[in-house]
Amino acid sequence: MKGVLYTGESITDPVTFTLLPSFLQQFLLEQNGVVAYFGGLHIRGCCQKPAWHSLAAVWKGERALHKVYAAVKPTDVPFAQDCVGNQFLLRNDAVLFLDTETGEIADLNVDFKHFLFGIEKFPVDALGLEPLQKFQQQGGYLQPGHLLSVYPPVCIKSKEERKLKPVPAAERLASLADFYRQIKDLPDGQFLRLKPSQD
Incomplete structure:
Protein backbone atom coordinates (compact mmCIF):
# COMPACT_ATOMS: atom_id res chain seq x y z
CA MET A 1 0.00 0.00 0.00
CA LYS A 2 1.14 3.51 -0.75
CA GLY A 3 1.22 6.58 1.50
CA VAL A 4 1.23 4.64 4.77
CA LEU A 5 0.84 7.03 7.73
CA TYR A 6 0.15 4.52 10.49
CA THR A 7 0.49 0.79 11.10
CA GLY A 8 -1.23 -0.86 14.05
CA GLU A 9 0.87 -2.51 16.73
CA SER A 10 0.37 -6.08 17.93
CA ILE A 11 -3.13 -7.46 18.49
CA THR A 12 -4.44 -6.56 21.95
CA ASP A 13 -8.10 -7.49 21.36
CA PRO A 14 -8.07 -11.28 20.86
CA VAL A 15 -11.84 -11.53 21.48
CA THR A 16 -12.67 -9.49 18.37
CA PHE A 17 -9.89 -11.20 16.41
CA THR A 18 -11.44 -14.66 16.95
CA LEU A 19 -14.76 -13.45 15.47
CA LEU A 20 -13.21 -12.42 12.15
CA PRO A 21 -13.05 -14.47 8.94
CA SER A 22 -9.72 -16.21 8.39
CA PHE A 23 -8.66 -13.98 5.46
CA LEU A 24 -9.04 -10.84 7.59
CA GLN A 25 -7.26 -12.52 10.50
CA GLN A 26 -4.35 -13.30 8.19
CA PHE A 27 -4.15 -9.68 7.03
CA LEU A 28 -4.23 -8.36 10.61
CA LEU A 29 -1.54 -10.77 11.74
CA GLU A 30 0.79 -9.24 9.14
CA GLN A 31 -0.20 -5.67 10.10
CA ASN A 32 -2.85 -4.94 12.70
CA GLY A 33 -4.61 -2.38 10.53
CA VAL A 34 -3.19 0.54 8.60
CA VAL A 35 -3.83 4.13 7.52
CA ALA A 36 -2.72 4.34 3.89
CA TYR A 37 -3.05 6.58 0.82
CA PHE A 38 -2.23 9.58 3.04
CA GLY A 39 -5.46 9.07 4.99
CA GLY A 40 -7.58 7.87 2.07
CA LEU A 41 -8.01 4.40 3.58
CA HIS A 42 -8.11 3.26 7.19
CA ILE A 43 -8.25 -0.50 7.79
CA ARG A 44 -9.04 -1.00 11.48
CA GLY A 45 -7.17 -3.26 13.87
CA CYS A 46 -7.95 -5.49 16.83
CA CYS A 47 -6.74 -3.23 19.62
CA GLN A 48 -7.88 -1.41 22.74
CA LYS A 49 -5.92 1.78 21.97
CA PRO A 50 -5.89 4.06 20.15
CA ALA A 51 -9.71 4.08 20.25
CA TRP A 52 -10.01 5.49 16.71
CA HIS A 53 -8.21 2.37 15.37
CA SER A 54 -10.39 -0.16 17.22
CA LEU A 55 -12.53 -2.43 15.06
CA ALA A 56 -14.56 -3.49 18.11
CA ALA A 57 -15.63 0.10 18.84
CA VAL A 58 -17.57 0.50 15.58
CA TRP A 59 -18.66 -3.14 15.36
CA LYS A 60 -19.74 -3.99 18.90
CA GLY A 61 -19.41 -0.77 20.94
CA GLU A 62 -21.87 1.87 22.10
CA ARG A 63 -21.68 3.64 18.73
CA ALA A 64 -21.67 0.47 16.63
CA LEU A 65 -22.73 1.20 13.06
CA HIS A 66 -25.53 -1.36 13.09
CA LYS A 67 -27.16 0.55 15.97
CA VAL A 68 -27.36 3.65 13.78
CA TYR A 69 -27.81 2.52 10.18
CA ALA A 70 -30.88 0.44 9.32
CA ALA A 71 -29.19 -1.35 6.41
CA VAL A 72 -26.22 -2.55 8.48
CA LYS A 73 -26.51 -5.96 10.14
CA PRO A 74 -24.88 -6.77 13.50
CA THR A 75 -22.83 -9.42 11.68
CA ASP A 76 -21.44 -6.94 9.09
CA VAL A 77 -17.78 -6.28 9.89
CA PRO A 78 -16.91 -2.57 9.46
CA PHE A 79 -13.27 -3.27 8.68
CA ALA A 80 -12.35 0.02 6.96
CA GLN A 81 -13.33 3.57 6.08
CA ASP A 82 -12.44 6.20 3.50
CA CYS A 83 -11.18 9.75 4.08
CA VAL A 84 -14.64 11.23 4.78
CA GLY A 85 -15.98 8.40 6.95
CA ASN A 86 -17.85 6.23 4.48
CA GLN A 87 -17.51 2.61 5.55
CA ALA A 106 -23.87 -0.89 -2.24
CA ASP A 107 -22.36 -4.29 -2.97
CA LEU A 108 -18.94 -3.67 -4.55
CA ASN A 109 -19.02 -7.17 -6.11
CA VAL A 110 -15.56 -8.02 -4.80
CA ASP A 111 -14.16 -10.07 -1.96
CA PHE A 112 -11.55 -8.73 0.46
CA LYS A 113 -8.60 -9.83 -1.65
CA HIS A 114 -9.94 -8.20 -4.80
CA PHE A 115 -10.92 -5.09 -2.84
CA LEU A 116 -7.25 -4.67 -1.93
CA PHE A 117 -6.22 -5.32 -5.56
CA GLY A 118 -8.72 -2.73 -6.77
CA ILE A 119 -7.50 0.02 -4.48
CA GLU A 120 -3.89 -0.71 -5.43
CA LYS A 121 -4.72 -0.29 -9.13
CA PHE A 122 -7.35 2.46 -9.00
CA PRO A 123 -7.07 4.20 -5.61
CA VAL A 124 -8.72 7.49 -6.65
CA ASP A 125 -11.88 5.79 -7.94
CA ALA A 126 -11.99 2.92 -5.45
CA LEU A 127 -11.55 5.16 -2.42
CA GLY A 128 -13.16 8.39 -3.65
CA LEU A 129 -9.97 10.33 -3.01
CA GLU A 130 -11.08 13.59 -4.66
CA PRO A 131 -11.87 15.41 -1.37
CA LEU A 132 -8.52 14.38 0.09
CA GLN A 133 -6.66 15.47 -3.04
CA LYS A 134 -8.40 18.86 -2.93
CA PHE A 135 -7.55 19.20 0.77
CA GLN A 136 -3.91 18.38 0.04
CA GLN A 137 -3.80 20.90 -2.82
CA GLN A 138 -4.90 23.52 -0.28
CA GLY A 139 -1.88 22.57 1.85
CA GLY A 140 -3.72 20.22 4.20
CA TYR A 141 -2.42 17.04 5.83
CA LEU A 142 -4.78 14.41 7.24
CA GLN A 143 -3.32 12.92 10.41
CA PRO A 144 -4.05 9.34 11.52
CA GLY A 145 -7.19 9.28 13.65
CA HIS A 146 -8.79 12.12 11.68
CA LEU A 147 -11.32 12.27 8.85
CA LEU A 148 -12.41 15.06 6.55
CA SER A 149 -15.60 16.88 7.43
CA VAL A 150 -17.44 17.94 4.26
CA TYR A 151 -19.89 20.86 4.40
CA PRO A 152 -22.44 21.10 2.89
CA GLU A 160 -22.20 26.56 -2.01
CA GLU A 161 -18.61 25.38 -2.42
CA ARG A 162 -17.93 22.46 -0.10
CA LYS A 163 -15.55 23.15 2.76
CA LEU A 164 -13.14 20.48 3.95
CA LYS A 165 -11.87 20.36 7.51
CA PRO A 166 -9.98 17.64 9.40
CA VAL A 167 -11.73 16.47 12.57
CA PRO A 168 -11.20 13.56 14.98
CA ALA A 169 -12.67 10.37 13.51
CA ALA A 170 -15.10 9.80 16.40
CA GLU A 171 -16.45 13.33 16.01
CA ARG A 172 -16.93 12.91 12.27
CA LEU A 173 -18.70 9.55 12.60
CA ALA A 174 -20.99 10.95 15.32
CA SER A 175 -21.83 13.94 13.11
CA LEU A 176 -22.58 11.68 10.13
CA ALA A 177 -24.81 9.46 12.29
CA ASP A 185 -37.15 9.48 6.38
CA LEU A 186 -37.18 12.46 4.02
CA PRO A 187 -38.23 11.95 0.37
CA ASP A 188 -35.75 12.51 -2.45
CA GLY A 189 -35.70 16.13 -3.57
CA GLN A 190 -36.80 17.46 -0.17
CA PHE A 191 -35.75 21.09 0.33
CA LEU A 192 -33.49 21.54 3.34
CA ARG A 193 -32.23 24.61 5.15
CA LEU A 194 -28.89 23.94 6.77
CA LYS A 195 -27.65 25.81 9.77
CA PRO A 196 -24.52 27.79 8.86
CA SER A 197 -21.25 25.97 9.40
CA GLN A 198 -19.53 26.80 12.67
CA ASP A 199 -16.12 27.27 10.95
Whole structure:
Protein backbone atom coordinates (compact mmCIF):
# COMPACT_ATOMS: atom_id res chain seq x y z
CA MET A 1 0.00 0.00 0.00
CA LYS A 2 1.14 3.51 -0.75
CA GLY A 3 1.22 6.58 1.50
CA VAL A 4 1.23 4.64 4.77
CA LEU A 5 0.84 7.03 7.73
CA TYR A 6 0.15 4.52 10.49
CA THR A 7 0.49 0.79 11.10
CA GLY A 8 -1.23 -0.86 14.05
CA GLU A 9 0.87 -2.51 16.73
CA SER A 10 0.37 -6.08 17.93
CA ILE A 11 -3.13 -7.46 18.49
CA THR A 12 -4.44 -6.56 21.95
CA ASP A 13 -8.10 -7.49 21.36
CA PRO A 14 -8.07 -11.28 20.86
CA VAL A 15 -11.84 -11.53 21.48
CA THR A 16 -12.67 -9.49 18.37
CA PHE A 17 -9.89 -11.20 16.41
CA THR A 18 -11.44 -14.66 16.95
CA LEU A 19 -14.76 -13.45 15.47
CA LEU A 20 -13.21 -12.42 12.15
CA PRO A 21 -13.05 -14.47 8.94
CA SER A 22 -9.72 -16.21 8.39
CA PHE A 23 -8.66 -13.98 5.46
CA LEU A 24 -9.04 -10.84 7.59
CA GLN A 25 -7.26 -12.52 10.50
CA GLN A 26 -4.35 -13.30 8.19
CA PHE A 27 -4.15 -9.68 7.03
CA LEU A 28 -4.23 -8.36 10.61
CA LEU A 29 -1.54 -10.77 11.74
CA GLU A 30 0.79 -9.24 9.14
CA GLN A 31 -0.20 -5.67 10.10
CA ASN A 32 -2.85 -4.94 12.70
CA GLY A 33 -4.61 -2.38 10.53
CA VAL A 34 -3.19 0.54 8.60
CA VAL A 35 -3.83 4.13 7.52
CA ALA A 36 -2.72 4.34 3.89
CA TYR A 37 -3.05 6.58 0.82
CA PHE A 38 -2.23 9.58 3.04
CA GLY A 39 -5.46 9.07 4.99
CA GLY A 40 -7.58 7.87 2.07
CA LEU A 41 -8.01 4.40 3.58
CA HIS A 42 -8.11 3.26 7.19
CA ILE A 43 -8.25 -0.50 7.79
CA ARG A 44 -9.04 -1.00 11.48
CA GLY A 45 -7.17 -3.26 13.87
CA CYS A 46 -7.95 -5.49 16.83
CA CYS A 47 -6.74 -3.23 19.62
CA GLN A 48 -7.88 -1.41 22.74
CA LYS A 49 -5.92 1.78 21.97
CA PRO A 50 -5.89 4.06 20.15
CA ALA A 51 -9.71 4.08 20.25
CA TRP A 52 -10.01 5.49 16.71
CA HIS A 53 -8.21 2.37 15.37
CA SER A 54 -10.39 -0.16 17.22
CA LEU A 55 -12.53 -2.43 15.06
CA ALA A 56 -14.56 -3.49 18.11
CA ALA A 57 -15.63 0.10 18.84
CA VAL A 58 -17.57 0.50 15.58
CA TRP A 59 -18.66 -3.14 15.36
CA LYS A 60 -19.74 -3.99 18.90
CA GLY A 61 -19.41 -0.77 20.94
CA GLU A 62 -21.87 1.87 22.10
CA ARG A 63 -21.68 3.64 18.73
CA ALA A 64 -21.67 0.47 16.63
CA LEU A 65 -22.73 1.20 13.06
CA HIS A 66 -25.53 -1.36 13.09
CA LYS A 67 -27.16 0.55 15.97
CA VAL A 68 -27.36 3.65 13.78
CA TYR A 69 -27.81 2.52 10.18
CA ALA A 70 -30.88 0.44 9.32
CA ALA A 71 -29.19 -1.35 6.41
CA VAL A 72 -26.22 -2.55 8.48
CA LYS A 73 -26.51 -5.96 10.14
CA PRO A 74 -24.88 -6.77 13.50
CA THR A 75 -22.83 -9.42 11.68
CA ASP A 76 -21.44 -6.94 9.09
CA VAL A 77 -17.78 -6.28 9.89
CA PRO A 78 -16.91 -2.57 9.46
CA PHE A 79 -13.27 -3.27 8.68
CA ALA A 80 -12.35 0.02 6.96
CA GLN A 81 -13.33 3.57 6.08
CA ASP A 82 -12.44 6.20 3.50
CA CYS A 83 -11.18 9.75 4.08
CA VAL A 84 -14.64 11.23 4.78
CA GLY A 85 -15.98 8.40 6.95
CA ASN A 86 -17.85 6.23 4.48
CA GLN A 87 -17.51 2.61 5.55
CA PHE A 88 -16.41 -0.64 3.97
CA LEU A 89 -18.18 -3.67 5.44
CA LEU A 90 -17.67 -7.40 5.13
CA ARG A 91 -20.89 -9.37 4.79
CA ASN A 92 -19.75 -12.97 4.58
CA ASP A 93 -17.13 -12.78 1.79
CA ALA A 94 -18.57 -9.70 0.06
CA VAL A 95 -17.29 -6.14 0.53
CA LEU A 96 -20.07 -3.56 0.83
CA PHE A 97 -19.88 0.23 0.76
CA LEU A 98 -21.93 2.22 3.30
CA ASP A 99 -22.65 5.85 2.47
CA THR A 100 -22.70 7.29 5.98
CA GLU A 101 -24.67 10.40 4.99
CA THR A 102 -27.62 8.54 3.47
CA GLY A 103 -27.29 5.07 5.02
CA GLU A 104 -27.40 3.44 1.59
CA ILE A 105 -25.40 0.27 1.05
CA ALA A 106 -23.87 -0.89 -2.24
CA ASP A 107 -22.36 -4.29 -2.97
CA LEU A 108 -18.94 -3.67 -4.55
CA ASN A 109 -19.02 -7.17 -6.11
CA VAL A 110 -15.56 -8.02 -4.80
CA ASP A 111 -14.16 -10.07 -1.96
CA PHE A 112 -11.55 -8.73 0.46
CA LYS A 113 -8.60 -9.83 -1.65
CA HIS A 114 -9.94 -8.20 -4.80
CA PHE A 115 -10.92 -5.09 -2.84
CA LEU A 116 -7.25 -4.67 -1.93
CA PHE A 117 -6.22 -5.32 -5.56
CA GLY A 118 -8.72 -2.73 -6.77
CA ILE A 119 -7.50 0.02 -4.48
CA GLU A 120 -3.89 -0.71 -5.43
CA LYS A 121 -4.72 -0.29 -9.13
CA PHE A 122 -7.35 2.46 -9.00
CA PRO A 123 -7.07 4.20 -5.61
CA VAL A 124 -8.72 7.49 -6.65
CA ASP A 125 -11.88 5.79 -7.94
CA ALA A 126 -11.99 2.92 -5.45
CA LEU A 127 -11.55 5.16 -2.42
CA GLY A 128 -13.16 8.39 -3.65
CA LEU A 129 -9.97 10.33 -3.01
CA GLU A 130 -11.08 13.59 -4.66
CA PRO A 131 -11.87 15.41 -1.37
CA LEU A 132 -8.52 14.38 0.09
CA GLN A 133 -6.66 15.47 -3.04
CA LYS A 134 -8.40 18.86 -2.93
CA PHE A 135 -7.55 19.20 0.77
CA GLN A 136 -3.91 18.38 0.04
CA GLN A 137 -3.80 20.90 -2.82
CA GLN A 138 -4.90 23.52 -0.28
CA GLY A 139 -1.88 22.57 1.85
CA GLY A 140 -3.72 20.22 4.20
CA TYR A 141 -2.42 17.04 5.83
CA LEU A 142 -4.78 14.41 7.24
CA GLN A 143 -3.32 12.92 10.41
CA PRO A 144 -4.05 9.34 11.52
CA GLY A 145 -7.19 9.28 13.65
CA HIS A 146 -8.79 12.12 11.68
CA LEU A 147 -11.32 12.27 8.85
CA LEU A 148 -12.41 15.06 6.55
CA SER A 149 -15.60 16.88 7.43
CA VAL A 150 -17.44 17.94 4.26
CA TYR A 151 -19.89 20.86 4.40
CA PRO A 152 -22.44 21.10 2.89
CA PRO A 153 -22.90 17.30 2.90
CA VAL A 154 -22.22 15.53 -0.40
CA CYS A 155 -25.75 14.12 -0.73
CA ILE A 156 -27.25 17.63 -0.75
CA LYS A 157 -27.43 19.57 -3.99
CA SER A 158 -25.93 22.95 -3.17
CA LYS A 159 -24.48 25.94 -4.97
CA GLU A 160 -22.20 26.56 -2.01
CA GLU A 161 -18.61 25.38 -2.42
CA ARG A 162 -17.93 22.46 -0.10
CA LYS A 163 -15.55 23.15 2.76
CA LEU A 164 -13.14 20.48 3.95
CA LYS A 165 -11.87 20.36 7.51
CA PRO A 166 -9.98 17.64 9.40
CA VAL A 167 -11.73 16.47 12.57
CA PRO A 168 -11.20 13.56 14.98
CA ALA A 169 -12.67 10.37 13.51
CA ALA A 170 -15.10 9.80 16.40
CA GLU A 171 -16.45 13.33 16.01
CA ARG A 172 -16.93 12.91 12.27
CA LEU A 173 -18.70 9.55 12.60
CA ALA A 174 -20.99 10.95 15.32
CA SER A 175 -21.83 13.94 13.11
CA LEU A 176 -22.58 11.68 10.13
CA ALA A 177 -24.81 9.46 12.29
CA ASP A 178 -26.71 12.52 13.55
CA PHE A 179 -27.17 13.83 10.01
CA TYR A 180 -28.41 10.42 8.81
CA ARG A 181 -30.98 10.26 11.62
CA GLN A 182 -32.34 13.65 10.57
CA ILE A 183 -32.70 12.90 6.84
CA LYS A 184 -33.37 9.15 6.68
CA ASP A 185 -37.15 9.48 6.38
CA LEU A 186 -37.18 12.46 4.02
CA PRO A 187 -38.23 11.95 0.37
CA ASP A 188 -35.75 12.51 -2.45
CA GLY A 189 -35.70 16.13 -3.57
CA GLN A 190 -36.80 17.46 -0.17
CA PHE A 191 -35.75 21.09 0.33
CA LEU A 192 -33.49 21.54 3.34
CA ARG A 193 -32.23 24.61 5.15
CA LEU A 194 -28.89 23.94 6.77
CA LYS A 195 -27.65 25.81 9.77
CA PRO A 196 -24.52 27.79 8.86
CA SER A 197 -21.25 25.97 9.40
CA GLN A 198 -19.53 26.80 12.67
CA ASP A 199 -16.12 27.27 10.95
